[in-house]
Amino acid sequence: MTEVAETKRDRIARRQVDKFEARRTELAVATLHTLADLGYARTSLREIAQNSEFSHGVLHYYFADKRDLITQAVRQYEAVCVTRYDEVVANANTADQLRRGFVDMFFATLASDAPLHRLWYDLRNQSLFEESFRTDVLEIDERREAMIWRVVSRYAELSGGEPATSPTAAYVMLDGVFQRALLCLLSGMDEEIAKLKNELPCVLDLVVAGA
Amino acid sequence: MTEVAETKRDRIARRQVDKFEARRTELAVATLHTLADLGYARTSLREIAQNSEFSHGVLHYYFADKRDLITQAVRQYEAVCVTRYDEVVANANTADQLRRGFVDMFFATLASDAPLHRLWYDLRNQSLFEESFRTDVLEIDERREAMIWRVVSRYAELSGGEPATSPTAAYVMLDGVFQRALLCLLSGMDEEIAKLKNELPCVLDLVVAGA
DNA sequence: AGCAATTCTTGACAGTTGTCCAAGAAACTC
DNA sequence: GAGTTTCTTGGACAACTGTCAAGAATTGCT
Numbered sequence: 001m002t003e004v005a006e007t008k009r010d011r012i013a014r015r016q017v018d019k020f021e022a023r024r025t026e027l028a029v030a031t032l033h034t035l036a037d038l039g040y041a042r043t044s045l046r047e048i049a050q051n052s053e054f055s056h057g058v059l060h061y062y063f064a065d066k067r068d069l070i071t072q073a074v075r076q077y078e079a080v081c082v083t084r085y086d087e088v089v090a091n092a093n094t095a096d097q098l099r100r101g102f103v104d105m106f107f108a109t110l111a112s113d114a115p116l117h118r119l120w121y122d123l124r125n126q127s128l129f130e131e132s133f134r135t136d137v138l139e140i141d142e143r144r145e146a147m148i149w150r151v152v153s154r155y156a157e158l159s160g161g162e163p164a165t166s167p168t169a170a171y172v173m174l175d176g177v178f179q180r181a182l183l184c185l186l187s188g189m190d191e192e193i194a195k196l197k198n199e200l201p202c203v204l205d206l207v208v209a210g211a
Numbered sequence: 212m213t214e215v216a217e218t219k220r221d222r223i224a225r226r227q228v229d230k231f232e233a234r235r236t237e238l239a240v241a242t243l244h245t246l247a248d249l250g251y252a253r254t255s256l257r258e259i260a261q262n263s264e265f266s267h268g269v270l271h272y273y274f275a276d277k278r279d280l281i282t283q284a285v286r287q288y289e290a291v292c293v294t295r296y297d298e299v300v301a302n303a304n305t306a307d308q309l310r311r312g313f314v315d316m317f318f319a320t321l322a323s324d325a326p327l328h329r330l331w332y333d334l335r336n337q338s339l340f341e342e343s344f345r346t347d348v349l350e351i352d353e354r355r356e357a358m359i360w361r362v363v364s365r366y367a368e369l370s371g372g373e374p375a376t377s378p379t380a381a382y383v384m385l386d387g388v389f390q391r392a393l394l395c396l397l398s399g400m401d402e403e404i405a406k407l408k409n410e411l412p413c414v415l416d417l418v419v420a421g422a
Numbered sequence: 423a424g425c426a427a428t429t430c431t432t433g434a435c436a437g438t439t440g441t442c443c444a445a446g447a448a449a450c451t452c
Numbered sequence: 453g454a455g456t457t458t459c460t461t462g463g464a465c466a467a468c469t470g471t472c473a474a475g476a477a478t479t480g481c482t
Contacts, residue, residue: 138394
């Protein structure tokens with residue numbers, strides 16, 4: 001076999017692999033939507049297939065089993081959701097701008113991506129019971145922590161203060177606020193959300209001392 | 212029918228009701244254990260029955276359906292878990308004692324009741340998808356918030372400072388730390404837990420300014 | 423002891439689940 | 453365009469689910 005033939009075969013193989021991967025992510029996205037709609041407990045393969053343009057049998061062609069599929073969906077979530085505040089950080093020239101931009105983005109994504117967020121918390125929680133998701137969940141949580149830390153450290157920089165906590169503490173505290181806001185949103189407690197929106201800047205200022 | 216007969220009948224009726232209620236809570240406790248073991252997604256009625264001393268059929272004698280049973284289990288959780296720090300608050304005479312007692316209790320219950328805690332977060336999350344649990348979840352969350360606020364406000368009192376946040380913010384921030392600690396614990400990340408234990412006093416001091 | 427009300431067990435039911443497979447459809451190669 | 457590989461379908465499967473009901477076992481009362 002010549003070199004040309006080899007590269008050709010490689011190209012074909014690569015194209016097939018790419019196609020395979022493309023379909024995998026396509027199905028992973030459908031899985032993500034189903035999970036966001038129904039939650040982990042009530043997400044079945046047939047339901048996922050109905051949220052895609054294929055029949056349920058195809059899932060076992062592209063994924064070893066349900067766990068594999070959901071793991072892939074979790075990774076798909078990661079691709080979407082760990083750079084949410086980066087633009088805000090990049091565009092802010094003053095501490096005030098950054099704080100305002102952060103709070104606005106915080107509540108904007110809360111409102112517009114609520115199902116996706118509840119899905120994340122659902123899967124993170126599931127990892128407390130099922131070891132199989134844990135590695136991916138921990139990695140995503142790390143990246144979310146880093147995302148928040150980029151905000152906090154930049155805010156400290158702009159405001160001439162210093163972060164008062166570790167990156168982890170800053171993340172989990174703000175994430176706690178987000179979880180509560182999500183619960184309030186889905187429960188229709190609008191006044192509570194307004195309160196949280198008022199207080200979030202204060203929390204940010206707590207995390208960055210002397211701001 | 213005489214008055215005597217009536218009171219007697221009442222007594223009997225009351226005893227039956229008490230017995231009925233006693234069995235209901237007994238089964239609710241078994242449900243709680245099952246949920247703590249398996250998580251909401253994998254908890255079935257037969258599994259619950261196996262964690263009790265009865266067969267699966269009895270569950271529909273005492274509960275209308277699965278939702279009713281789990282709702283009752285949630286309420287059972289409440290009875291156990293919303294006064295955890297009250298003793299610490301009552302026994303502390305100085306700010307330092309209170310802070311130390313709080314941190315110790317925080318990580319003690321984390322370690323000894325980890326399954327119960329993950330169950331709570333699981334059910335709270337489930338309420339983001341199923342409206343039926345939401346009322347109870349919100350009520351329990353309120354009581355947990357009050358529990359934390361008793362610690363924070365007392366700590367402010369003893370240390371001569373003032374709470375720097377609302378009760379809600381204080382709760383969700385500390386609860387965020389707890390959730391992370393739980394994830395670390397179940398993942399065997401011992402160093403991370405040690406870090407959190409070191410930082411928790413600082414977080415408490417953040418929440419109570421000028422302490 | 424005998425009767426009545428209760429509590430509990432067991433098995434059945436219809437529906438759903440994850441998984442697998444045979445066969446057809448489609449895409450691609452030569 | 454024939455032949456091969458890849459992809460997709462739809463159905464079958466065994467296991468499991470919540471629910472219910474008939475009858476056995478137990479309890480409590482007189």
